[in-house]
Amino acid sequence: MSAPERILQVDIRRGGEAGDYERFEVPERENQTVLDVVTYIQRHLDAALAYRFSCRVGVCGSCAMTVNGRPRWTCRTHVARVVRGGKLTLAPLANLPVIRDLVTDMTPFFEKWQAARGRFVPGDGPRGEMAAVSPGDKQRMAASDAIECINCGVCHxxxxxxxxxxxxxGPAALNRAWAAWNDVRDGDRNGILRAVTSGGGCHTCHTHQSCAEHCPVSLNPTFSIAGLKRESLKAKLRGELK
Amino acid sequence: MTPLSYALQRGTAMLMAPLIVIHLAVIIWAVQGGLSAEEILSRTRGSLPWGVFYGLFVLASAIHAGIGVQTILREWTPLGRLASANIGHGLIVVLWALGARAVYAVVWA
Structure with a gap:
């Protein structure tokens, strides 16, 4: 005789900004992820449930949600690790506008990436001239430490x-800016420092380290932000930041 | 916070750390056998080292508190950048003036 099926009580926040929680009952499975639970609900219980995912293997960064009060990537979060008394509470990511159910509007998040100038700006060198960057170069290694961000928005x-x-x-945009600043091929690195010191820039960070604590790929945006604080101060003292 | 106010905030914190330790240690040490206001003033009046010590202490704490309050106002109230900065800068002046008056009273008055 097989053991009776165990049931998860799953509370999901439904609606837009002014939503409320709705309870679903989902059969518990071995090695089940939180994303599996949400997918089960949409396929078997309520086809109107809105959520976002793509790769399901921790690469694309699109499935992040608030799981039992904590932001997590749901495709790599096993239910067994986070379930409390047979219950899961799922909500959209905090600090972003809610479109519907578990889907947030990521526009402000990516606008901040642009505002932090986290993109490459070519220099004036002739085309075809390759910059020689050693893999062991200090700045190259600093860029490597910051560059594996999957844009999931968990730190934000x-x-x-x-x-x-x-x-x-925010930590993601500033971490990206730090990776960009450490690219010695960039043609306007002081432009990055100008971008991250205006308004709510890197000096706004309180070094709480929540970003590093929650990052699913174990990056340390706080460390990156500390680097931006240090380098922008040096540039300011050299008179390179207006 | 600008790079310069960040540097001032960190710099004043670094300066205050030893000053606070010395301030507390001297209080604890000096009051062991009982200490009157007259005895305190007899040691501080005309003392350049204590004047410099507390003059720096007052300046560092005024700057540190002003910048900190400016940040808190920006984060916890609807006040904008300019209003928060004005209140923070005003606080620096007020705290410095009150502290400098106290230093003057115990060292030179």
Whole structure:
């Protein structure tokens, strides 16, 4: 005789900004992820449930949600690790506008990436001239430490300062800016420092380290932000930042 | 916070750390056998080292508190950048003036 099927009680926040929780009952499975649970609900219980996912293997960064009060990537989060008394509570990521159910509008998140100038700007060198960057170069290694961000928004949702100040660029954008600044091929590295020191820039960070604590790929945006604080101060003292 | 106010905030914190330790240690040490206001003033009046010590202490704490309050106002109230900065800068002046008056009273008055 097989053991009786165990049932998970799953509370999901439904609706837009002014939503409320709705309970679903989902059969518990071995090695089940939180994303599996949400997918089960949409396929078997309520086809109207809105959520976002793509790769299901921790690469695309699109399935992040608030799981039992904590922002997480749901495709790599096993239910067994986070379930409390047979219950799961799922909500959209904090610090972002809610479109519907578990889907947030990521526009402000990516606008901040642009505002932090986290993109490559070519220099004036002749075309075809290759910059020689050693793999062991200090700045190359600093860029490597910061560059594996999957844009999931977990750090942005976990950051207290983002929740306090709308203009704060946030850990993901600043981490990206630090990776870009460490690219010695960039043609306007002081432009990055200008971008991250205006308004709610890197000096707004309180070094709470929630970003590093929650990052699913174990990056340390706080460390990157500390680097931006240090380098922008040096540039300011050299008179390179207006 | 600008790079310069960040540097001032960190710099004043670094300066205050030893000053606070010395301030507390001297209080604890000096009051062991009982200490009157007259005895305190007899040691501080005309003392350049204590004047410099507390003059720096007052300046560092005024700057540190002003910048900190400016940040808190920006994060916890609807006040904008300019209003928060004005209140923070005003606080620096007020705290410095009150502290400098106290230093003057115990060292030079």
């Amino acid at each position: 949702a976990a950051c207290d300062v983002v929740s306090w100040r709308e203009d704060y660029l």
